[in-house]
Amino acid sequence: MNRSLSILVGALSIAIAPALCAAADLFPFVLPWDDATPGITNISNLLEKPAGLHGFVTAKDGHLFAGDQRIRFFGVNMAFGGDFPTHADAEKVAARMAKFGINCVRFHHMDTGTAPGGLLQKDRKTLDPESLDRLDYFVNELKKNGIYTNLNLHVGNQYAGMPAYEGSGYFKGVDNFFPAMIEQQHAYATALLKHVNPYTKLAYTADPAVAFIEINNENGLIMEWNGKALDAMPDPYAAEFSKQWNEWLKKKYGTPEKLAAAWSQGEERLGAELLANHDFRAGADHWFLEQHEGAKAAMTFGGSNATTEMALNVTAPGKEGWHVQFSQSPVKVEKGKSYTISFRARAPQPAKINVGLSQAHAPWKGLGTQEVKLTTEYQDLSFVVTPSDSDDQARLSFSNLGLQLGEYHFHNVSLRSGGSLGLLEGEALGKVAFIKRARLAQRTLAAQKDWQRFLFDEEAAYWPGMSKFLKGELGAKSLVLGSATGFSPWPVQAMLDVVDAHAYWQHPHFPGRQWDMNNWTVKNESMAGREDGGTLPGLALRRVAGKPFIVTEYNHASPNTYSSEAFLEVMAVAALQDWDGVFAFAYSHRLNDWDTKRLTSFFDIDQHPGKMATLPAALTLFYRTHLIPPSAHVVSITQEQAIDSVAKGGSWVDGKAYGLKPEETFAHPVAFRIAPKPSSTLDISALAPQLKWDTKAHRMTVTTPRSECVVGNMEPGETIDGGAVRITAGVTRQKWAAISATVMKGDSFFHAQSILVTAVGDTENADLQWKNAEKTSVSTWGKGPSTVEGIAATLTFPGGAKWKAWSLDERGHHQTEVPLQHAGGETKLTLSPEQKTLWWEIAEE
Secondary structure, eight states: OOHHHHSOOOSSEEEOOSSOOOOOOOEEOOOOTTOOOOSTTOOGGGSOSSTTTTSSEEEETTEEEETTEEOOEEEEEEEGGGGOOOHHHHHHHHHHHHHTTOOEEEEESTTTSBTTSSSBOTTSSSBOHHHHHHHHHHHHHHHHTTOEEEEEEESSOOOTTOOOOTTOTTTTTGGGTOHHHHHHHHHHHHHHHSSEETTTTEEGGGOTTEEEEEEETTOOHHHHHHTTTTTTOOTTHHHHHHHHHHHHHHHHHOSHHHHHHHHHTTOBOOOOBOOSSTTOTTTTTTOEEEEOTTOEEEEEEOTTOTTTEEEEEEEEOOSSGGGEEEEEEEEEEOTTOOEEEEEEEEOSSOEEEEEEEEESSTTOOEEEEEEEEEOSSOEEEEEEEOOSSOEEEEEEEEEOOSSSOEEEEEEEEEEEEOOBBSSOTTOOTTOOOOOOGGGGGGBOHHHHHHHHHHHHHHHHHHHHHHHHIIIIISOOOSEEEOSOBTTBOHHHHTTSSOEEEEEEESOOBOSSSTTOTTSOBOOOOOOTTOTTOTTHHHHHTTOBTTSOEEEEEEEEOTTOTTGGGHHHHHHHHHHHHTOSEEEEEEEEOOSSOOOOOSOOSSSOOTTOHHHHHHHHHHHHHHHHOOOOOSOOEEEEEOHHHHHHHHHHHOTTOOGGGGTOOGGGGGTSOEEEEEOSSOEEEOOOOOOOOOEEEETTTTEEEEEOSSEEEEEEEOOTTOEEEOSSOEEEEOOOTTSEEEEEEEEEESSSGGGOSEEEEEEEOOEEEETOEESSTTOOOEEEOOEEEEEEOOOOEEEEEEOOTTEEEEEEOTTSOEEEEOOEEEETTEEEEEEOGGGOOSEEEEEEO
C-alpha cells in the first residue's frame, strides 16, 4: 500500500478524558433477541414497507433500483436451522432485524440438511411440508417489515443417487457439467420457486419481495479443476467430462490430423538428469535438510533398498509445515521450459506436501510448485512444471513436512528437462481423456490453451443456462446471480444480473481435519489500518463496471477480540466504492434457539452485542451518506483479454491483473469491464478526504456531515481532530476502540437535534477460557451472558448548549443521564466504563 495515501487520519478526532484510569473489567450486556421497541437505535424507518412496494428490484446503470429510486442492501444470512423459525419466533426475529436496519435475508444452506433443520425430506428431493411452511411464514414476516429475500438454490445438497468419491464435497464443479445433477438443480428450483406461499398468496417467481435468486454457492468448474478436486473423478463423471471435451475438440478441429498437427507444436522430449545423487546412493551428499522453529527431523539411508531409499524422520513438529523441508541446489532452469519431476514416496499417514522449483537465494521466490498427496503406501509420482523465471541458482525442494510425526520415505528423486507432449499414446480425436490439473504441464502450450478455453466455455454455458431456465421456463422475475466471483471467474459471472463476492477477516484455520471444533485457531488481530488493507481491496478489485455489485458473505470471525470493527469498516468502504449491498454471514445457524444471551460460534452475529450495536451507525452511513467522488478508475479490457487472464490467473483473477492497485480502494471507486477496446479512465477532481486508512496509526477514520467514526488503535491521551467532532481517548483493554457519532435528526453536527454515539471494544462470553496468551483459540467458549468492554473517551461536538445526554440500556432506551460540559461554543460528552453501555443518545431538551 502507498503509505502517502494512507497516513492521513481524519474525520473523527479523539481527545482524552481529563482523568485516565485503568481499563475496566468486562460487564454483562445482552441485546434482547426479540426487541423491536422504538428509540434512537431503531432505524427501521429507513426501510420502505412492505418489501417490493414498487415492484421487483431491477438493475439499471450498474446499480439496483426499487422503482425509480436506488436501493442499497445490508442483508444477513440465515443458515441451516436458522432458516426455519417457528411462526411466533419469525414475527419477533423479523421485527428485530428491521430495527437494526437489515433489509434483506439470504436463505442459505436450506438444502444441506434434512428436516427439521433443512428444507428437504430424507429422499433429498422432496420439500418437507413443515419446513416449507416455516419458510413461507418467515418470508412473509420479513416482507411486512420491509425486508427482501435472497433465495439460494444449490448450496449443500449431495444430489440423490449420485456416487460419491474422495474429495467430492458438495460435488462442486462436477454439477456445472454433469447432466443428471443439473436436472436435479432444475427440479429443486421448480419445486421451490413455483410453490405458492400461502401467506403472500404469490409464487416465489412472482413475489417482488424476492430480490435475488442465487444459483450455486461458492462453486465453479475452473476453480475446482485448478484445485485438483476433479483429478480423482471416477466414471460416470470422468467419462461425461471427456465426452464433452471431445465434442468441443471435434467442433474446433474437425479431423484427427488437424488436432495432431496443432498439438504437436512445441513438444519437448525428456532430457538428461539434472540432479546429483538423485538416487541417494551417496547418502545425504548434495541434499540439504532444513529445520525451523523447534522442528526436529533427521535423514537416514538404507531400509529395504539401501541404494535408493531416504527416510526422513520428523521427531518434533514445527508451527508451520515449511519448518521441515529438504532440497538440492543449485540447479539451472529456464523460464517457460518444461521440467519433469518424478519420485517414489510414502508418508507415515496421509499428507499433502509441496514439491517444486524455487530460488535458492533471497527473495526465495517459488518458480513452479505442485501440491502432492502422499499415502501410507508407496506411489510413483511424476509431474511437469514450467518455471516462471530463469535462474542459475534454483533448487528442487520438498516442503510442508513439519506438522506430522513419523517417517517419510523417498526413492529415486529425478529432475529432467522436457516432458511436454501433445497427444499421448493411444489418444486421437474422439479419444482424448480430460486433462487432469496435475498433468497439465505435461501437455504442449497448444493443448493447454485449448483445455483452458474448453473449461471457460463450459462455465459460460452452465451459469447463463441456469439463469435462462429460471427466467424462461420458470418465469422468475427476480434478479439472478450465479456464485461469488473467485469461485467462478468474473467474466462468466458478469453474464448474469448481479456480480457477487465473499470475504472473511481471520477465517478460522483448521490445522488438522476441516471444521474440527477441538482444533482451530482464529488470529487475534485488528484489520484497521493494515498496510495490505485486509479484506477490503480484495473485494473492491472484484467489481465489474456496469453491473450491480454485492457482497453476500462478510464477517470478522469470533472470538477475535477486535471483531466488532467489521461492519463499520466494510460499510464505509461500500459507501465509498458505491457498492449495492453487503450481507453479514450470518445472523443465525440455530434451530429454535434464539435467546442464548452469548456468542455461539465463529460467525453468528445475532447474539454478538459489539457487532449488532454498530449496525445503526454503519448502516445509516451506507444508506444515506455518499462517500463517492465524482468519477472512478475504470479499466476496460477485451473479451479475449478477460478469458486469457482467467487462463493464466485462474478463477480468482481480479483487477490487479488489469492495472488497478489495492491502495486505490481507500481513495476512489475502482472497477473493470469488457469493452471493444482496452482503455483506462481516471478523472478525480479535488475532494476533501472522507475516508482515511491510516497504516501508520493503524486505524480507519470517516468524516461526513452526519457520520463520523474512528476504528483502530488509540493511545491514552491521544487526540485526533476530525471534521466536526473531536474525541479524546481514555484507557482501554487493548489501546483500541471503534467509536462512532451519527446525526439521527438534523442535517449536520452543526445543526443536530439528535446524535447516537456508539463505542465498542472487546466482546466475550462470561467464563470464556483462552488456550494461549495470543488469544487465538479457546478451550471453552464460556456461558451467558455476553460481556463487553466499556470504552473511556471524551467526544467534543460543536454547539449543543441545549443538549442533554443519556447512556442507553440494551434496548437502546434511556438508562442514566450523563452530564455534559458546555464551554466555548462546544459540548463535551465523557464516556466511562462505569456507565455500562455501548451507546449513548444526545438530544435537544
